Amino acid sequence: MNGLENLVRxxxxxxxxxxRALADLEALEERLRADLERLEEExxxxxxxxxxxxxxxxxxxxxxANALKRRERLWESLNKVSAETxxxxxxxxxxxxxVKRYEQTLENMAQRRQESRRKREQxxxxxxxxxxxxxxxxxxx
Numbered sequence: 001m002n003g004l005e006n007l008v009r010x011x012x013x014x015x016x017x018x019x020r021a022l023a024d025l026e027a028l029e030e031r032l033r034a035d036l037e038r039l040e041e042e043x044x045x046x047x048x049x050x051x052x053x054x055x056x057x058x059x060x061x062x063x064x065a066n067a068l069k070r071r072e073r074l075w076e077s078l079n080k081v082s083a084e085t086x087x088x089x090x091x092x093x094x095x096x097x098x099v100k101r102y103e104q105t106l107e108n109m110a111q112r113r114q115e116s117r118r119k120r121e122q123x124x125x126x127x128x129x130x131x132x133x134x135x136x137x138x139x140x141x
Contacts, residue, residue: 004109008102015095022088029085032078039074043067 043064050060 004102004106008099008106011095011099011102015092015099018088018092018095022085022092025081025085025088029078029081032074032081036071036074036078039067039071043071 046056046060046063046067050056050063
């Protein structure tokens with residue numbers, strides 16, 4: 001029994017670790033999305049500034065080329081992290097189901113022990129009652 005409890009504890013610990021890893025991936029995914037959004041805003045601002053200034057208009061294409069490369073790298077990173085996040089979610093779901101199965105097994109075992117204890121106690125009470133009944137029957141004769 002103690003071995004099964006230890007196994008459940010180990011599975012819970014692994015589930016917690018997977019949940020933490022998933023949370024880290026989700027946070028990274030959010031940061032990448034925020035970086036992309038900021039980059040898009042920056043590109044729009046630089047384009048507007050370049051249109052207002054002739055010098056900026058000549059330099060903007062170089063900035064835009066670098067910004068587009070950066071955007072592409074961010075998208076690649078985001079796609080990679082998104083895929084890892086999906087895999088991590090699946091792993092967490094599987095680990096959760098496994099923990100629940102073990103916990104249900106422990107619960108079933110505890111219920112069986114409790115039922116067995118209840119039956120044993122009832123049998124003892126029945127024997128006590130029978131002895132008392134016999135004693136009363138012998139005393140009345």
